[in-house]
Amino acid sequence: xxxxxxxxxxxxxxxxxxxxxxxxxxxxxxxxxxxxxxxxxxxxxxxxxxxxxxxxxxxxxxxxxxxxxxxxxxxxxxxxxxxxxxxxxxxxxxxxxxxxxxxxxxxxxxxxxxxxxxxxxxxxxxxxxxxxxxxxxxxxxxxxxxxxxxxxxxxxxxxxxxxxxxxxxxxxxxxxxxxxxxxxxxxxxxxxxxxxxxxxxxxxxxxx
Numbered sequence: 671x672x673x674x675x676x677x678x679x680x681x682x683x684x685x686x687x688x689x690x691x692x693x694x695x696x697x698x699x700x701x702x703x704x705x706x707x708x709x710x711x712x713x714x715x716x717x718x719x720x721x722x723x724x725x726x727x728x729x730x731x732x733x734x735x736x737x738x739x740x741x742x743x744x745x746x747x748x749x750x751x752x753x754x755x756x757x758x759x760x761x762x763x764x765x766x767x768x769x770x771x772x773x774x775x776x777x778x779x780x781x782x783x784x785x786x787x788x789x790x791x792x793x794x795x796x797x798x799x800x801x802x803x804x805x806x807x808x809x810x811x812x813x814x815x816x817x818x819x820x821x822x823x824x825x826x827x828x829x830x831x832x833x834x835x836x837x838x839x840x841x842x843x844x845x846x847x848x849x850x851x852x853x854x855x856x857x858x859x860x861x862x863x864x865x866x867x868x869x870x871x872x873x874x875x876x877x878x
Contacts, residue, residue, distance in 0.1 A: 716741050820836065
């Protein structure tokens with residue numbers, strides 16, 4: 671069993687439980703999921719197709735780019751306050767949203783807390799992996815980990831996301847340092863890029 675694999679069965683049951691009480695969306699690429707003034711941080715979002723970027727509003731830090739199937743915000747507002755996020759489509763997306771409090775009530779009524787806990791545990795594990803990659807590591811280790819993550823994306827997403835911009839916005843490493851490392855990796859034939867997009871990785875050395 672792949673411990674990093676999404677809990678798809680649990681997702682499907684939660685999706686079925688929440689869908690009939692929700693507001694659907696169908697959006698093009700590079701479009702905010704919610705408009706100005708909408709209280710997106712009190713909502714649960716179920717992404718059924720496409721990819722979304724998650725940004726921390728206070729400083730526009732790029733938290734992650736996530737692909738469907740995905741659920742975001744089941745625990746929104748539970749502690750009386752929450753970090754505010756901005757969700758932006760990276761490709762055409764479909765899905766639905768509903769108030770997080772309503773989602774939790776529906777989950778309670780359907781007896782699906784085990785499924786919800788499983789999904790949140792998976793999400794927590796993904797954030798642990800992200801922290802392990804970025805927190806307390808030197809610049810090269812952060813760049814290396816981010817490149818390895820990008821190499822796992824499908825080709826369509828990689829062709830839409832610029833390598834330098836993504837690394838800089840995700841890590842906050844200076845653009846000059848990111849540019850220097852990428853240039854050295856390209857010169858050593860460790861990575862292949864075209865027009866700023868990642869084509870592939872041959873092998874990334876552990877140390878710079």
